[in-house]
Amino acid sequence: MTEPSEVTRPSGLIHEADVIICLGAGGVGKTTTAASLAIAGANAGRRTVVLTVDPARRLADALGISEPNEASDRRGIGGANWGNEPRRIGGPWERSSDAGSGGELWAAMLDPSATFDALITEHAASPEQAQRVLTNRLYRNLTSTLSGTNEYMAAERLRALHLDDRFDLVVVDTPPSQHAIDLLDSPGRLSRFVDHRLYRSILAPKRGIMRAVNAATQLAVRMISRLVGTALLEDVVDFFAAFEGMDEGFRTRAAEVDELLGSERARYVLISAARETAIAESTWTAARLAERNRTVDALIVNRLTPDFGAANLDLGDDPLDANLRQFGDLRASERELIATLASRIADLGTGAGDEPQVVEIEERAEPVADLAGLTAIADALKALQT
Amino acid sequence: MSAAAFLRSSRILIVAGKGGVGKTTVGATLGVASARSGLDTLLIELEGHSTLGRPFGIDELPYEDTDLIEAGEGRLRGRRITPDEALVDYLSGNGLDRISGRLARTGTIDVVATAAPGIRDLLTLGKIRQIEENENVDLIVVDAPAAGHAVTFLRSAAGLSEAGADGPVKDQADLVSEMLADDTRCQVVLVTLAEETPISEVIETAYSLEDDVGIALGPIVVNSLVPAMPGLEAELNDLGNSRSKINRARRAAAKYRIARRQSQADEVKRLDVELPLPRIDLPMLFRAGLDEASISELTDVMLEQLDALGSTPGQVAE
Numbered sequence: 001m002t003e004p005s006e007v008t009r010p011s012g013l014i015h016e017a018d019v020i021i022c023l024g025a026g027g028v029g030k031t032t033t034a035a036s037l038a039i040a041g042a043n044a045g046r047r048t049v050v051l052t053v054d055p056a057r058r059l060a061d062a063l064g065i066s067e068p069n070e071a072s073d074r075r076g077i078g079g080a081n082w083g084n085e086p087r088r089i090g091g092p093w094e095r096s097s098d099a100g101s102g103g104e105l106w107a108a109m110l111d112p113s114a115t116f117d118a119l120i121t122e123h124a125a126s127p128e129q130a131q132r133v134l135t136n137r138l139y140r141n142l143t144s145t146l147s148g149t150n151e152y153m154a155a156e157r158l159r160a161l162h163l164d165d166r167f168d169l170v171v172v173d174t175p176p177s178q179h180a181i182d183l184l185d186s187p188g189r190l191s192r193f194v195d196h197r198l199y200r201s202i203l204a205p206k207r208g209i210m211r212a213v214n215a216a217t218q219l220a221v222r223m224i225s226r227l228v229g230t231a232l233l234e235d236v237v238d239f240f241a242a243f244e245g246m247d248e249g250f251r252t253r254a255a256e257v258d259e260l261l262g263s264e265r266a267r268y269v270l271i272s273a274a275r276e277t278a279i280a281e282s283t284w285t286a287a288r289l290a291e292r293n294r295t296v297d298a299l300i301v302n303r304l305t306p307d308f309g310a311a312n313l314d315l316g317d318d319p320l321d322a323n324l325r326q327f328g329d330l331r332a333s334e335r336e337l338i339a340t341l342a343s344r345i346a347d348l349g350t351g352a353g354d355e356p357q358v359v360e361i362e363e364r365a366e367p368v369a370d371l372a373g374l375t376a377i378a379d380a381l382k383a384l385q386t
Numbered sequence: 387m388s389a390a391a392f393l394r395s396s397r398i399l400i401v402a403g404k405g406g407v408g409k410t411t412v413g414a415t416l417g418v419a420s421a422r423s424g425l426d427t428l429l430i431e432l433e434g435h436s437t438l439g440r441p442f443g444i445d446e447l448p449y450e451d452t453d454l455i456e457a458g459e460g461r462l463r464g465r466r467i468t469p470d471e472a473l474v475d476y477l478s479g480n481g482l483d484r485i486s487g488r489l490a491r492t493g494t495i496d497v498v499a500t501a502a503p504g505i506r507d508l509l510t511l512g513k514i515r516q517i518e519e520n521e522n523v524d525l526i527v528v529d530a531p532a533a534g535h536a537v538t539f540l541r542s543a544a545g546l547s548e549a550g551a552d553g554p555v556k557d558q559a560d561l562v563s564e565m566l567a568d569d570t571r572c573q574v575v576l577v578t579l580a581e582e583t584p585i586s587e588v589i590e591t592a593y594s595l596e597d598d599v600g601i602a603l604g605p606i607v608v609n610s611l612v613p614a615m616p617g618l619e620a621e622l623n624d625l626g627n628s629r630s631k632i633n634r635a636r637r638a639a640a641k642y643r644i645a646r647r648q649s650q651a652d653e654v655k656r657l658d659v660e661l662p663l664p665r666i667d668l669p670m671l672f673r674a675g676l677d678e679a680s681i682s683e684l685t686d687v688m689l690e691q692l693d694a695l696g697s698t699p700g701q702v703a704e
Contacts, residue, residue, distance in 0.1 A: 226554065276675050319621050322615065365642050
């Protein structure tokens, strides 16, 4: 077994990664953790931007990105596009440190629709073509209906921020999808969508080209029309007619995004909670990551019951001790789950027996409400700096 | 109203809630509670690799009905429904079985799903409706998609009709809409934690389910409440300033419990004001795993609390 090179070592994650992708099931504190990782990055002297997706109100306030976010604003056509633009957050990280000059912290909120609109505008041959696509009903439904679209838009923004000279570390909080891993599949999915031969065959009559379409595909086209009726099929045909010629640019871009996600510049942090359902989801995510030849570089377990320092002490039956015992038992069962997850991840890894770096974040009695709370978590994440 | 009366008040209970609030646990608990009340119950999961089968010793529920528990007169079976499998079923039922497998495999469902927003959800709901109509089951408990998506999921039928779908999809959408609007057939049980974000989200989801979907809301389940420990505060006060190791631990743990309980109580109070629905409180169990014993313990509490509930399916008051 070869020793992993210095660059691939997870131990220096915060220093070595250009992009940190946070994966985790819903409700595990992924957004909070991503923000804290970004603070840890800034504290380590890096110019860091965190791309968050749908943060809770108080977290958005803490990050200074809590502008109104009405659906009308999100709808990028002529509307505001404030969310995608990173905002700088001042803090102690701006003072110079051992690592050299001070770090920076920026935060941006993902605006999938505005991102998609910008992509269309960029790839369209003319403003007229862009307008035709942007106003098509199917297109307007796309971000909410084509699964993986929001994930792809997160990946697209990630790439843009990665290429932006202002930043040297991008931390991405993935959208709350059914499966966090969808982000990795999303470039392929979108390529496949704009490329789909069914659409080509639907379009063939519009182009006036008679093409030999195989019988099964014809049957499939008939089926779609039979299933959904002709009105919806018309929208589809219009959309792809308007989209014509842009598919090449889209595919190229998707391939670039895919390359970044698969490269060593991108590192994966799995965020979990110490509960059976979250652990099961995490195990599944780690396995999918392994299928793509990527490993979990670090495992962050949130909301672990605190250690009150009563291990090995003799406890009685009075309320104070019964209380200690209950939380002690809970913590023990949580750590058992975490150990199981860590060893399963190790089994998936390329170097057998390599457990991911595990950082445990203890539950607080009060929810994390401000930058100070995030900074406290960032301090716990310092382990990822060495 | 007795627990049995509630469990018989509709054919389908859709359990919905934000990720991480214990929706699956509550779904399993309702399923066991129903079986123990003598009902022939079917538990349905809608996502792959969920943990719904775990407490019953099954890693992943199959597409076919699977026996989970027998409880006297009642029993509990479980299965999953995924859109791809529902599509294959649907196509087979429409004489297209020759190509159905290939269509599901080659991603054609993406194409269909994009042409007709919500069709995946509609196919799933259509399959549930078919089970409700054709199978001899007293109660169907559905572990719905996570909260934000629950509204989209349940809105799919209306959305497709509005988008101008016709043909078999329109027929299916009409049948599903009819089912969702009928509170003797279907109601939603929302699950939340007593924490800021889950509470805010569940309130929003409740109003949107009522206004945009028009579906009846059953009781709301507040999960994982830290139980009271009688005498804890008094003993904490008696501890004084002792700095021994054990007393520091006792003090920290007691304060932790008291603060957690206080912050949960504040959130529950906010929930009661903003969403006046009958409430079921489930305790936090002091173990992280989800085993049969945990579900059994929660079932006892669930049955007790259902017995104590008043009235018919709830409505968000104006």
